[in-house]
Amino acid sequence: MTMIRTLRSFHGATQVAVLLAVLLANWLVFPGFFAIRLQDGRLFGSLIDVLNRGSPVALLTLGMTLVIATGGIDLSVGAVMAIAGAVAATLTRDGQGLPVVLAVSLAAGLACGLWNGLLVAVLRIQPIVATLILMVAGRGIAQLITEGQIVTFVNPQLSALGSGEFLTVPMPVVIALGMLVLSLLLTRATALGMLIESVGINRVASAFAGINTGAVIVAVYVWCGLCSAVAGVIVAADIRGADANNAGLWLEMDAILAVVVGGTSLLGGRFGLAPAIVGAFIIQGMNTGILLSGFKPEFNLIVKATVIMIVLLVQSPAWRTFSLPSLPSLQRKHPGRTVP
Amino acid sequence: MNQRFLPLIATIIVFVVGYLFCALQFNHFATLRVVMNLLTDNAFIGIIAVGMTFVILSGGIDLSVGSIIAFTTVVLAVLIGSWHVNPWVAFAMVLVLGGAFGAGMGAIIHFFQLPPFIVTLSGMFLVRGLAFVISTESIPINHPLFAQLNDIVVVVPGGSHLTLIAMVMLVVLGIGTVLAHLTRFGTNVFALGGNRVSAQLMGVPIARTTISIYALSSLLAALSGIVFSLYTAAGYALAGTGVELDTIAAVVIGGTLLSGGAGHMLGSFLGVMIEGLIQTYISFDGTLSSWWTKIAIGVLLFMFIGLQRLLTVVWAAKASAPSRPASGKAAPADAAGPRPQRA
Numbered sequence: 001m002t003m004i005r006t007l008r009s010f011h012g013a014t015q016v017a018v019l020l021a022v023l024l025a026n027w028l029v030f031p032g033f034f035a036i037r038l039q040d041g042r043l044f045g046s047l048i049d050v051l052n053r054g055s056p057v058a059l060l061t062l063g064m065t066l067v068i069a070t071g072g073i074d075l076s077v078g079a080v081m082a083i084a085g086a087v088a089a090t091l092t093r094d095g096q097g098l099p100v101v102l103a104v105s106l107a108a109g110l111a112c113g114l115w116n117g118l119l120v121a122v123l124r125i126q127p128i129v130a131t132l133i134l135m136v137a138g139r140g141i142a143q144l145i146t147e148g149q150i151v152t153f154v155n156p157q158l159s160a161l162g163s164g165e166f167l168t169v170p171m172p173v174v175i176a177l178g179m180l181v182l183s184l185l186l187t188r189a190t191a192l193g194m195l196i197e198s199v200g201i202n203r204v205a206s207a208f209a210g211i212n213t214g215a216v217i218v219a220v221y222v223w224c225g226l227c228s229a230v231a232g233v234i235v236a237a238d239i240r241g242a243d244a245n246n247a248g249l250w251l252e253m254d255a256i257l258a259v260v261v262g263g264t265s266l267l268g269g270r271f272g273l274a275p276a277i278v279g280a281f282i283i284q285g286m287n288t289g290i291l292l293s294g295f296k297p298e299f300n301l302i303v304k305a306t307v308i309m310i311v312l313l314v315q316s317p318a319w320r321t322f323s324l325p326s327l328p329s330l331q332r333k334h335p336g337r338t339v340p
Numbered sequence: 341m342n343q344r345f346l347p348l349i350a351t352i353i354v355f356v357v358g359y360l361f362c363a364l365q366f367n368h369f370a371t372l373r374v375v376m377n378l379l380t381d382n383a384f385i386g387i388i389a390v391g392m393t394f395v396i397l398s399g400g401i402d403l404s405v406g407s408i409i410a411f412t413t414v415v416l417a418v419l420i421g422s423w424h425v426n427p428w429v430a431f432a433m434v435l436v437l438g439g440a441f442g443a444g445m446g447a448i449i450h451f452f453q454l455p456p457f458i459v460t461l462s463g464m465f466l467v468r469g470l471a472f473v474i475s476t477e478s479i480p481i482n483h484p485l486f487a488q489l490n491d492i493v494v495v496v497p498g499g500s501h502l503t504l505i506a507m508v509m510l511v512v513l514g515i516g517t518v519l520a521h522l523t524r525f526g527t528n529v530f531a532l533g534g535n536r537v538s539a540q541l542m543g544v545p546i547a548r549t550t551i552s553i554y555a556l557s558s559l560l561a562a563l564s565g566i567v568f569s570l571y572t573a574a575g576y577a578l579a580g581t582g583v584e585l586d587t588i589a590a591v592v593i594g595g596t597l598l599s600g601g602a603g604h605m606l607g608s609f610l611g612v613m614i615e616g617l618i619q620t621y622i623s624f625d626g627t628l629s630s631w632w633t634k635i636a637i638g639v640l641l642f643m644f645i646g647l648q649r650l651l652t653v654v655w656a657a658k659a660s661a662p663s664r665p666a667s668g669k670a671a672p673a674d675a676a677g678p679r680p681q682r683a
Contacts, residue, residue, distance in 0.1 A: 123646070126599060133641045133642050135585065136637055136638045137634055137635050137637070137641075139634055140632065140633070140635035140638065141635065148629045148631060266455055296472075298469060299469065300469065301466070302466060305462040305463070305469060306466070308458070308461070308462040308465070309462050312452070313454075317452075318451060318452045318453055
């Protein structure tokens, strides 16, 4: 057991190792990969590019990890990104100031999260189904806001959120890091993280233990909605416009993949925010690597599918029962089990 | 009256009321031509919906169907256009490929006990990726057989006709209905969706059933791809994007319980028709934009999921009522109707 415990205390070490391996592979196909230069007060280079482009998915991953930890899933994050982006672009075009724009678009994300949370916690609809509603309808709502057009805007303040920099670091990376720290503080500096894990492991037992499970579930979906809205605003700020059809399209899949690669079980329970974020950058690292190596970007999907399958198979219960009996310490723990 | 049919009845009412509403708004809506176009335009979704109904009845989900459509159309275009394979042989090849792929996903889901959601999600990535690798361009299919097949129609009164692909959908729907409701395989699927552990204890062949369900779903998705290539006369790796969601929505609107174990094949067909009706309404209206389709489907989804939830709660309350000590209050409610039974 001590071995397992030691392994668990290094939760996330695997993900960091994989990220390093992916980055090294990128360096092998593209020798200038680690070259970073400072120009006009901002860092440039392939490595920075991975971080910058991976930030929106990293933000989605933060919310998704917590939702998945409660045993749920949120399919609507891409649609919520589109809604938040549409709100931000439309308001900016109509001449609203940055504080109002940010407040309203983030509030839209919170409202979406609240809707999902209430469906799951109060109406007790399966999370896949509950969030499917907003996934389907959300893009329609976003198009309703933009009136079916690609809304563009000119606003240096808002654009700075997407393409600006803070102390030479690209703004999206700074925002993603800030949200990570905030999420870590909320879940690990308080009992909230433990409550989330408890609900994910057994909702009924948690309720009997006195946890307000409904409130915990609503809270994680609201947080997920907020993270998605932040990602949506960043993407809209980056392209200086909102495209309700394509903003955040299929990013829910990337976010789920990042959570799985990050080692959080889709069945809920124990979660790791930092490893999941590393997972998001692993995915972006692979995307960039495929582009740099001169392969067609079409291979991206195949590589993603292969990685997701390998990770899933290794995590699966059947794989564990197959491989665990080979560990002598565990065999003693289960004298009744016959080795297949 | 069997209470399990309540969602199906609700679906029928929504379809009839919706159609009457459209017919009152527009002069030529209540013609056979509109009905025939509804069947033709939604044939490819109708075919997948049959497979998806089996998957959802068993408590699973299949996200890979849209990608399989794209892959099938691209493979057909390359086989027939560039390699000059006989179209019938090409059809057989994609059907076998589709079935084998689905069986593989089913096997992974069963033997590794992974959530169907994530397995079919990676299947979706894989197949879409393969389609992209074969070609990112839209490839036209100019084989004379395609024109011949599209010319096969049954003329119906009113100057319209039933196309071959609509007939294929109706045949698949018929076979699917029989398979789901009148065969042992169908019963096994319902049992699996109702309670997997109970089904296993009762001797339902879980492995065989699970693998068959996903094989069937992918096989029908490949057939749908053939129909789609007939419909568009092209192979395109971006074809069928989002179709899996439309199909799942159609099955839910059709009254199938997303947690599995209850539903009806005809409901899924009506769900597809309701989605088609919304699109037809929007094109008849001419001023509404297509995004209203998504919002309307979202609202319908919410209504039907709410209805399902309500019924599940009511059924659970009724099912647990007799096991309590008999009290005067419970008796009239029990006497009101027969016990709910599985459809």
